Amino acid sequence: MAKTFTIKRRVQFAETDLASILHFANYYRFMEEVEHSFWRSVGQSVMADHDGAVISWPRVKTGCEYFAPAHFEDELDLVLTLTDLTNRSVSYEIEFLRGQQRLALGRTTAVCCTMDNGELKAVSIPAFLRTPLEEMAQSRKP
Amino acid sequence: MAKTFTIKRRVQFAETDLASILHFANYYRFMEEVEHSFWRSVGQSVMADHDGAVISWPRVKTGCEYFAPAHFEDELDLVLTLTDLTNRSVSYEIEFLRGQQRLALGRTTAVCCTMDNGELKAVSIPAFLRTPLEEMAQSRKP
Amino acid sequence: MAKTFTIKRRVQFAETDLASILHFANYYRFMEEVEHSFWRSVGQSVMADHDGAVISWPRVKTGCEYFAPAHFEDELDLVLTLTDLTNRSVSYEIEFLRGQQRLALGRTTAVCCTMDNGELKAVSIPAFLRTPLEEMAQSRKP
Amino acid sequence: MAKTFTIKRRVQFAETDLASILHFANYYRFMEEVEHSFWRSVGQSVMADHDGAVISWPRVKTGCEYFAPAHFEDELDLVLTLTDLTNRSVSYEIEFLRGQQRLALGRTTAVCCTMDNGELKAVSIPAFLRTPLEEMAQSRKP
Numbered sequence: 001m002a003k004t005f006t007i008k009r010r011v012q013f014a015e016t017d018l019a020s021i022l023h024f025a026n027y028y029r030f031m032e033e034v035e036h037s038f039w040r041s042v043g044q045s046v047m048a049d050h051d052g053a054v055i056s057w058p059r060v061k062t063g064c065e066y067f068a069p070a071h072f073e074d075e076l077d078l079v080l081t082l083t084d085l086t087n088r089s090v091s092y093e094i095e096f097l098r099g100q101q102r103l104a105l106g107r108t109t110a111v112c113c114t115m116d117n118g119e120l121k122a123v124s125i126p127a128f129l130r131t132p133l134e135e136m137a138q139s140r141k142p
Numbered sequence: 143m144a145k146t147f148t149i150k151r152r153v154q155f156a157e158t159d160l161a162s163i164l165h166f167a168n169y170y171r172f173m174e175e176v177e178h179s180f181w182r183s184v185g186q187s188v189m190a191d192h193d194g195a196v197i198s199w200p201r202v203k204t205g206c207e208y209f210a211p212a213h214f215e216d217e218l219d220l221v222l223t224l225t226d227l228t229n230r231s232v233s234y235e236i237e238f239l240r241g242q243q244r245l246a247l248g249r250t251t252a253v254c255c256t257m258d259n260g261e262l263k264a265v266s267i268p269a270f271l272r273t274p275l276e277e278m279a280q281s282r283k284p
Numbered sequence: 285m286a287k288t289f290t291i292k293r294r295v296q297f298a299e300t301d302l303a304s305i306l307h308f309a310n311y312y313r314f315m316e317e318v319e320h321s322f323w324r325s326v327g328q329s330v331m332a333d334h335d336g337a338v339i340s341w342p343r344v345k346t347g348c349e350y351f352a353p354a355h356f357e358d359e360l361d362l363v364l365t366l367t368d369l370t371n372r373s374v375s376y377e378i379e380f381l382r383g384q385q386r387l388a389l390g391r392t393t394a395v396c397c398t399m400d401n402g403e404l405k406a407v408s409i410p411a412f413l414r415t416p417l418e419e420m421a422q423s424r425k426p
Numbered sequence: 427m428a429k430t431f432t433i434k435r436r437v438q439f440a441e442t443d444l445a446s447i448l449h450f451a452n453y454y455r456f457m458e459e460v461e462h463s464f465w466r467s468v469g470q471s472v473m474a475d476h477d478g479a480v481i482s483w484p485r486v487k488t489g490c491e492y493f494a495p496a497h498f499e500d501e502l503d504l505v506l507t508l509t510d511l512t513n514r515s516v517s518y519e520i521e522f523l524r525g526q527q528r529l530a531l532g533r534t535t536a537v538c539c540t541m542d543n544g545e546l547k548a549v550s551i552p553a554f555l556r557t558p559l560e561e562m563a564q565s566r567k568p
Binding site: 018 | 297298300301302304305307309356
């Protein structure tokens with residue numbers, strides 16, 4: 001598995017604002033999309049059935065630094081890197097690139113939870129989800 | 143001026159997701175709404191005309207910690223506090239409260255810019271915008 | 285009960301687009317907000333528990349005509365009128381007013397459904413939800 | 427040019443709601459995306475420079491019928507068909523297909539406008555934008 005996971009994502013009209021740039025909150029949607037694409041790329045989903053429960057990954061912390069604005073119809077590379085993996089949580093960095101230019105850097109930490117009608121309970125990451133995360137983490141070592 | 147500025151904001155249906163909670167990216171829209179309400183409360187706007195240019199406040203850094211989920215129709219208090227003020231930038235914290243419970247804590251740093259068709263240029267905060275910010279900062283001192 | 289139900293709703297920054305106007309898709313969110321406010325005003329919710337099931341109102345048809353653009357920070361009146369009520373469905377019109385000016389006219393038809401994990405099944409509108417709708421319909425007669 | 431123009435579009439997590447389905451307002455964003463993709467496919471953009479002005483296409487009427495819900499991670503075909511072309515406006519239908527199943531049918535009418543800071547003025551469709559629309563209209567004839 002590659003050290004990073006990348007998708008291309010074009011900025012859509014509805015995602016701009018009257019400052020004519022990608023609205024700052026929408027970067028967080030982009031972060032989510034590359035993370036969910038990663039899960040699909042390993043044959044899983046961010047919403048997974050496990051032992052009769054539904055596993056999901058609510059965020060406990062997110063953040064983003066913005067270096068230069070993105071505009072309508074820009075096609076960005078969203079580069080996902082796993083930065084930390086604990087018993088119950090995973091952290092990623094997401095680079096926003098337009099060609100060689102780094103427009104933004106996002107960070108997100110999500111906790112593995114079972115969910116039931118809006119109630120969330122943290123659990124250990126089950127093996128079938130941990131394995132692809134460990135492979136991604138492994139590949140980062142020198 | 144009070145040390146903090148607060149608005150009430152109800153969680154709307156379209157802002158929830160299939161985990162039955164307020165989607166994590168939408169917290170950033172809530173942060174923006176209380177900031178813009180603050181500007182209106184002092185007779186200004188986040189988009190202000192100044193010397194033939196339009197002033198706006200693009201973000202250079204945002205973040206959020208999530209402690210407990212918010213649900214559909216929850217009425218939250220969004221509490222804005224000014225945490226830093228420089229020549230060109232302002233930083234805020236935004237608490238998300240449901241009654242006495244703190245659901246989340248957001249942070250944002252915005253830079254005063256003139257904008258022209260999606261191009262942004264940082265400038266010193268003009269006096270008419272600096273004054274209400276200084277009053278808010280002042281009121282925080284013991 | 286009044287013939288119509290009205291809320292005030294301000295256009296937020298994130299809801300504008302690079303044409304500097306309220307993005308056309310966001311009118312549909314506004315329509316939903318006034319409808320859900322109506323339910324709250326009669327002590328109900330668009331998501332209601334009934335006989336161990338959850339009732340909701342998925343749309344089967346929506347539409348909007350746009351007469352003039354709405355801009356950032358405009359405070360609109362959203363005026364909800366019940367236009368049709370059948371055994372299982374309700375139709376509304378929603379006027380978008382800025383002062384006396386009619387900016388848009390929306391229409392929506394929703395069907396009363398029980399929902400279970402994304403699966404929806406149409407049912408007769410239960411009495412506790414039908415009563416406030418009939419009162420609204422009644423009040424429209426001359 | 428083909429009679430229709432189609433893109434694939436996956437339903438993202440942030441686009442679902444607590445009914446576990448694609449939120450009805452987001453269909454309108456999908457409609458816009460296939461329309462804008464069409465413009466790119468003919469080497470144009472929905473925001474085009476022309477004679478020192480910016481041309482855009484605000485909507486005057488939109489609508490959608492919903493036949494069956496779309497869910498998270500569904501990959502939909504969005505099929506754009508030109509249904510009417512006048513001196514100043516263009517109308518489209520957009521089919522939402524999941525495999526062979528038709529989930530929804532959208533309609534939109536947009537008017538060719540020059541825009542200046544949120545002010546919109548209807549104009550005749552300039553030749554360089556009319557040509558690809560006429561080719562699409564032409565190809566629909568038997």
